[in-house]
Amino acid sequence: KQEVTQIPAALSVPEGENLVLNCSFTDSAIYNLQWFRQDPGKGLTSLLLIQSSQREQTSGRLNASLDKSSGRSTLYIAASQPGDSATYLCAVKRNSGGYQKVTFGTGTKLQVIP
């Protein structure tokens, strides 16, 4: 059974700081890993998708890395802005019984203070 943990559960930083969010998973036989942000009362917005064969993906100020052997992914946010305040979720997809199953992490609630 795949377990996905995100640390820290909450993070508060001043505007402009670089920060790292962590995602750990127990089963390294993954298909892909996807990072999302969720704003209050809203759906999930996809940020980055890393396939199992990839080590990292970048989009603007965001960089996500994947280390399957250690069961870890990090989301790096450069020069944080108040608009980055949201809950960040990682989701790990793996093959299970002939189909693909997604397990979500517990989330990190980020607050960027102006």
Next chain:
Amino acid sequence: DTAVSQTPKYLVTQMGNDKSIKCEQNLGHDTMYWYKQDSKKFLKIMFSYNNKELIINETVPNRFSPKSPDKAHLNLHINSLELGDSAVYFCASSRGNTGELFFGEGSRLTVL
């Protein structure tokens, strides 16, 4: 040009009632999902359909019945609603080759 849309966005109803939530995706994806997000914001898979066929049913009570009339639609019908069914229900779809997930805005169900 919304990718994954679900209706209604808010639903308030009494215990024992039956209600439905509809979902449509215009992305051409083959696989669609229903997720439940509880009060602690934890997301858990309920159902997954691939080409209108049920492929995942995660020990959800029989009161929940998904229906997929075609690849672009996956509706969720709930019978005899209970207080514990109060949650936000998210519909999602995924791209076949990359497996990337796309989510709807969610439907907040409140059972009184």
